[in-house]
Amino acid sequence: MTHLEPTSEQRQAIDNYSRISKEFPPKDRTLYTLLKRQAEKYRDKILVSCGDVRWSFEQTAQIAETYARYLANAGVIVGDRVAIHSSNRHEFLQIYLGCAWLGAIAxxxxxxxxxxxxxxxxxxAEPKLLVVESKFRPVYEDLPEGTKVPSLIWQIKDDGIVTSDGADLISSDAGDMTLVPCTTPGHTVAILYTSGTTGPSKGVCCPQAQMFWWGVYSARALGVREGDVLMTALPVFHTNALNTFYQALLNGCGYVLESKFSASRFWDRARESGATVTYLLSAMAAILMAQPARGNDKDHRVRVALGGGVPGPMQAPFLQRFGVPLVDGYASTETNFIFYTPAPSDHPGSMGYLAPGAEALIVDEHQTPVPDGEAGELLLRPTEPYSFASGYFGMPGKTVEAWQNLWFHTGDRVLREPANYYRFIDRKKDAIRRRGENVSSWEVEQVILSHPAIKACAAYPVPSELGEEEVAVALQLKPGVRFDELDLIKFAESRLAYFAVPRFLRIVADMPLTENGKVKKVVLRADGIVEGMWDLDRTGYKIKR
Structure with a gap:
């Protein structure tokens, strides 16, 4: 049973979700059809803003067709992979749109x-073509011998794309041949590589219809409506910023792609762009909160922001300071945005409620469903065709492992509360086993983060001389604060089960992070107990039971 009490904006977006689902029946859920149809509907209305570049809906469709011809002229055919190594630039979108129109795989x-x-x-991936921004070109010179770098390479320079023979791409004749669309909703439009924190990156095969549903479901969660301006500074090589384009396309909105996140300029850019919806990760929200308060912190049009993973205790202060409620939820590249909270959340720090679009199970190690209030692994499967990824490219074993029994195994431990909202507990691989008890690293981190001296933290297991594991926490302190390790332990003691209170504390200047801001716990675990690590057992202090 699902339960969701949406805000008025979310109710309107739910109506839009129903309307869009009817306007674009299953056969029409390809980017080719979306671009053609929305160009006819919105014509001169601005869709894309990136730096000084502006494209209307009509121009965006024309660009997609033109760049599809450029790709076809270079020998790229349906199903070929086209690697795009670029920061947030309009050239990235040109190539992505051309691939989607042609049927190549971005x-x-x-x-x-x-x-x-x-x-x-x-x-x-074995790409047929590599399109690389000039500043990243040198990294290909240092790759191991035998790496399958294609011979066909285009470079993105300050004044545009240059082909392998040194010619400006736009100076070449794209031709006027008619490209018959060869894609279906189930065809892969993009392969998006995970960060690979515990092993080699996996290429997630994203169908055309999955990206359609990313746009629909995300807009539903955020209450996106026609005429909104969606501003993102997240990297466009990830799902979040990429699907924001689909949200704008489907709902008649503007898509503002910032070159990068700037804490000092974020709200200035929101004002200048007229943004009404924006997108944040937990670290970005924390950085914005750490900026000096300004008298114009609320002087903007932003109505709502995605706040993926923002700790519950930070959400109300963020709203109070900036006037922006945060929508939290749960999604992954392999699945879709099918859990989300009201804005503001009725249970800050939770995943929210399961919305229409997927079925969910929480199971034990024997794949048996567990009752409400008990943690287990979250399994998901879609109710709409091709709304989840189709597998991992070139990794059939990993695909079968993840999609056992036709349910996607998320690897996340969650529980459903009796009130039907869901709470994230831990990654299965991040769970800590101590004295016969399972310790949620996430729950430990939430408590530690609520201490006024802590800027960032990560809880992880280290070996115990008694067998099983001990709880260790890496700490990044706020500048200029006075800090005492034992005071932190006493703070945690009153807020955690005795077996979850950390034994080891490690102060670090910076956390080891993945490219999308997640802590590389594999690095911390590999370090183990390092010299200078604070050890509770050496103090003689005893945790009360």
């Missing part, structure tokens, strides 16, 4: 990938 490359990680992506 393969965005995380701009932080280097060495063996980048080589793995190249060898896995």
């Amino acid at each position: 393969t965005p490359i995380n701009t932080a990938f280097r060495g063996t990680q980048l080589a793995h992506v190249m060898n896995n």
